[in-house]
């Protein structure tokens with residue numbers, strides 16, 4: 001039955017909204033999650049599946065990531081469904097000498113902040129991942145705590161548990177507007193009916209700006225398309241989450257406006273390799289194009305020549321909910337009582353989403369959070 005009223009309405013059923021809804025339900029709140037699509041959300045069901053800290057910057061970024069790592073482990077114990085979270089270790093491959101200055105600066109900043117990383121040489125990289133091409137590896141940054149998950153199972157596991165705890169999940173239900181009177185949230189208007197509420201969480205990922213418009217605020221989140229390939233199932237082939245350092249260099253130098261690509265690889269529990277990635281600005285267009293499929297295949301075959309004879313069974317693309325400073329937007333919004341932001345997780349929402357869900361629950365239930373959210377409040381853009 002369509003709910004007439006809720007203590008809290010969460011907009012968006014990706015990893016972030018699902019984590020918010022789960023933690024609120026666990027805290028005994030009457031929560032309704034509204035998602036315009038099916039289970040899994042958008043980017044949360046179509047990504048590279050890394051739970052990754054290596055490229056997270058010193059400061060609030062790495063603190064949020066580390067907190068979320070703990071939450072992933074906690075969820076592994078709490079949730080009934082296995083979401084295939086493996087801390088197999090992460091390798092950021094330094095592909096050539098030109099990437100070294102960027103990597104070294106990053107390592108220095110992280111060490112200064114108390115989150116050091118280890119640099120390893122090519123021989124050690126090849127010991128860890130013998131199928132990589134020797135000539136493509138100059139060295140790597142290694143993190144034993146990084147790894148990957150099955151993000152679709154993660155969302156499903158959070159949803160099932162939230163429902164058991166009494167949360168109501170409305171899929172294929174679109175939020176059309178938010179009722180605000182005297183600067184206070186009063187209702188959420190959907191295409192299936194109106195829900196009275198005083199608290200709304202904007203967990204709409206790349207669509208977070210449209211939800212902001214509904215209450216008259218500007219939310220600087222924009223979609224940035226990234227594509228991936230899925231191979232046929234293979235016997236154990238890779239044990240680490242692997243990313244090329246080009247991602248970090250791109251982040252530092254500003255992402256190319258055209259078609260770009262960099263190395264990403266991991267192996268899911270079912271044996272399929274997720275390989276990628278390519279990026280381009282497409283607005284909200286999810287289609288993949290031949291050029292990006294070829295680019296991803298080329299980049300990955302170069303890095304791991306055995307892939308040449310492996311079949312690709314699928315390609316997909318979705319959007320990073322991008323923010324200008326590569327950090328999420330979390331917390332209350334000045335001037336709109338009852339409106340809470342939980343979007344803009346950029347390329348790190350699978351890793352950071354569960355942690356954000358817990359922090360938003362703390363904010364709503366206790367009025368304070370384990371990690372202060374001032375630095376990631378929307379007000380930083382004003």
Ligand SMILES: Cc1cc2nc3c(=O)[nH]c(=O)nc-3n(C[C@H](O)[C@H](O)[C@H](O)COP(=O)(O)OP(=O)(O)OC[C@H]3O[C@@H](n4cnc5c(N)ncnc54)[C@H](O)[C@@H]3O)c2cc1C
Pocket residue numbers: 011012013014015016017034035036037040041042043044045046047048049050051052173174175176203204205206207208225226227228277317318319320321342343344345346347348349350351352353
């Ligand atoms: C190819 C690719 C690879 C990536 N790799 C990684 C990775 O390895 N590790 C990592 O940590 N991150 C990765 N990311 C980023 C990560 O996927 C995102 O940061 C994360 O999924 C964002 O989660 P979310 O819940 O905020 O957004 P989403 O999953 O997009 O969910 C938002 C939901 O809000 C819903 N919504 C929007 N508007 C409305 C409305 N009006 N009414 C109702 N519902 C609405 C949408 O339908 C959507 O389902 C990757 C992203 C891509 C595209």
